[in-house]
Amino acid sequence: MADSDSPPTATVSRGHDTREMILFGGVYGAVLASSMVAALTQYGHSSAHSRRYDALWLLITAFASALAHGYAHYIAERGPHRRGDALRALVDEWPLVTAVLPTVLVLAGAGWGWWPPDGVEYPAFALNIALLFTLGLTTARSSRRGWPTALAIGAVDALLGFVVVVANAIIK
Incomplete structure (x- = not known):
């Protein structure tokens, strides 16, 4: 007979808060996009063809990162898993892929001739910042922080992206 104060025998996967997933995936995706653009620009070419190639590699990298994170979450959560948990863990990584899509569009647009392919990394950096x-x-405001604090948090997050831009400029 089970005691009413005893814990349940099966452990349920804790899941992730949607806001947490969006923030984590969004920040990771924006930093990933900036880093990839910096690396591809540093070691690549700036022709229209190479920008289409860069866009494709950024998208592939985002999907690979999302798969790795989803799988890591799946195996890191101790306890029994239900059927479909692995797929849910992978699907939960959608914010990471979504966050790189604007940069993919900037690169692909340069490749398709919508704008010059040379120097397109700077608008991509600005977009990610x-x-x-x-x-x-928005995360700070949704946590009921005041406007001054929320603006400061946003500025610190943007500083993360700026560090990537500065590192790119120093490397060149």
């Missing part, structure tokens, strides 16, 4: 700021600001 703005995304980091927005994620920090």
Whole structure:
């Protein structure tokens, strides 16, 4: 006979808060996109063809990162797993892939001739810095932080993206 104060015998996967997933995936995706653009620009070419190639590699890298994170979450959560938990863990990584899509579009657009392919990394960096700021600001506001604190948190998150840009400039 089970005691009413005893814990249940089966452990249920803790899952992840949607806001936490969006913040984690968004920040990781924006930093990943900036880092990839910096690396591809540093060691690649700036032709239209290479920008389409860069866009494809960024997308492949985002999916590979999402798969790795989803799988890591799945195996790191101790306890019994139900059928479909592995797939849910992978699907939960959608914010990471979504966060790189604007940069993929910037690179692909340069490859398709919508704008010049040379120097497209700077608008991509600015876009990712703005995304980091927005994620920090909205997350802080949704946590009921005041505007000054939320703006400061957004600025610190944007600073993360700026560090990637500065590192890219120093490397060149």
